[in-house]
């Protein structure tokens with residue numbers, strides 16, 4: 001695995017992109033350009049922070065209890081869930097949301113985008129451990145483009161000779177003023193699996209507002225969502241392609257207390273997850289030799 005110094009030599013961009021070794025020993029990419037700042041932990045290709053220039057408050061939420069530790073997921077940011085979403089279909093001992101977010105990734109490319117944004121591409125490093133849970137020949141890349149918008153592309157390439165099926169998500173935590181005061185628009189009329197208190201299939205009426213634990217998997221939707229936040233005077237636009245499920249989640253107080261890393265006592269009030277997903281009915285078959293890409297683009301509009 002490259003050291004921070006080797007990465008700076010090979011992929012650093014003076015004044016824009018640098019790599020540092022965290023106290024945990026994990027390596028973090030720091031991005032700062034004329035349009036935005038961001039940080040990303042190489043383990044899990046885990047984008048942790050993003051603050052575009054038109055915002056005084058970061059758009060991506062990171063728990064104040066978030067800890068970097070080898071093999072552990074980070075609370076907040078944009079976790080990569082892959083090659084399954086949620087619990088594994090048959091192996092209860094396999095990690096929830098797949099292994100991608102807790103294993104090493106390597107940097108494969110960096111560069112400047114024409115408009116001044118900074119691009120970074122990482123690739124999951126397969127190992128005996130990952131092959132034990134996912135015995136398929138494939139490549140998984142994440143490209144992030146950091147600017148006034150944040151674009152993320154999760155590309156799965158089936159380099160083997162047999163088809164396989166994946167579940168996946170960019171499980172993104174967004175920073176909001178207060179969970180009781182925001183609405184999520186874009187999913188009216190969509191069917192969803194309500195995971196709170198069982199798993200019932202329901203249909204969304206109007207905008208989503210929050211008054212308790214909410215954990216919904218909206219299916220068969222490519223819709224753009226908007227998080228309306230009057231307190232922070234912004235709308236966060238969540239556009240996507242290559243994804244037919246959207247998950248909307250807040251743990252609310254009891255679950256947040258049990259989780260213990262949501263920034264007690266009320267960190268959970270300042271986040272909402274709007275996740276771009278392929279799960280349940282929308283898992284994706286990637287044929288031998290084919291490639292599938294899930295793309296999101298986030299934008300914060302001042303209101």
Ligand code: TA6
Pocket residue numbers: 073086096097171215247249273275
């Ligand atoms: O996407 C919502 C969800 O599946 C919730 O059920 C909750 O488990 C959340 O993900 C966080 O999961 P994690 O494994 O990161 O604690």
